[in-house]
Amino acid sequence: QVQLQESGPGLVRPxxxxxxxxxxxxxxxxxxxxxxxxRQPPGKGPEWIGSVHHSGRTYYxxxxxxxxxxxxxxxxxxxxxxLSSVTAADTAVYYCARHGANYYASGSYSYFDSWxxxxxxxxxx
Amino acid sequence: xxxxxxxxxxxxxxxxxxxxLSCRASQSVSDYLAWYQQKPGQAPRLLIxxxxxxxxxxxxxxxGSGSGTDFTLTISSLEPEDFAVYYCQQRSNWPLLTFGxxxxxxxx
Numbered sequence: 001q002v003q004l005q006e007s008g009p010g011l012v013r014p015x016x017x018x019x020x021x022x023x024x025x026x027x028x029x030x031x032x033x034x035x036x037x038x039r040q041p042p043g044k045g046p047e048w049i050g051s052v053h054h055s056g057r058t059y060y061x062x063x064x065x066x067x068x069x070x071x072x073x074x075x076x077x078x079x080x081x082x083l084s085s086v087t088a089a090d091t092a093v094y095y096c097a098r099h100g101a102n103y104y105a106s107g108s109y110s111y112f113d114s115w116x117x118x119x120x121x122x123x124x125x
Numbered sequence: 126x127x128x129x130x131x132x133x134x135x136x137x138x139x140x141x142x143x144x145x146l147s148c149r150a151s152q153s154v155s156d157y158l159a160w161y162q163q164k165p166g167q168a169p170r171l172l173i174x175x176x177x178x179x180x181x182x183x184x185x186x187x188x189g190s191g192s193g194t195d196f197t198l199t200i201s202s203l204e205p206e207d208f209a210v211y212y213c214q215q216r217s218n219w220p221l222l223t224f225g226x227x228x229x230x231x232x233x
Contacts, residue, residue: 103216108174
């Protein structure tokens, strides 16, 4: 059974760096999936932040590109998010998820088929 | 960026009624579109992928249709557990993935 679990501080000060980790169980990060971070501000729809593949390929939402780093630790089967220079606009529930890496494949795994439960991160002084 | 516009924002219906939700893309996404259901305090759950295929364990009352720019999620007969928020998401424009703004299906 695939499980993803986010962890990290629930409160970050403005201008500091938000850091979260996603622990993966039930499948290997070395498999052909992207590891994703998605966030959802209170009362709004989800926003894709970015993805990392175990090969090292990373892709980020251009709206956050200059502030985001996503990395993978295969020895621990987990991946991480760092978002720098945060403001109140970064307050959201942050989810980790996965989706299949083969763009041309047809299947549910080509979408976000597994998600963590989410963790609320508030940016406030 | 492909913008997904969902309508209506809120749908007020009674259990047993049919729900029809719309998602319109700002440019063609072929059939690379999914629908998710989200209940309060939970992560979104994948319902439909590639526009019309039900994900594992999703009841047959959920169906998806459309291609190109216009898509529909239909719930044939609403069950009490179906009252939730629904989002569409496209992967056509990888590596930029986008979601719609959501439709809330509420009890009338």
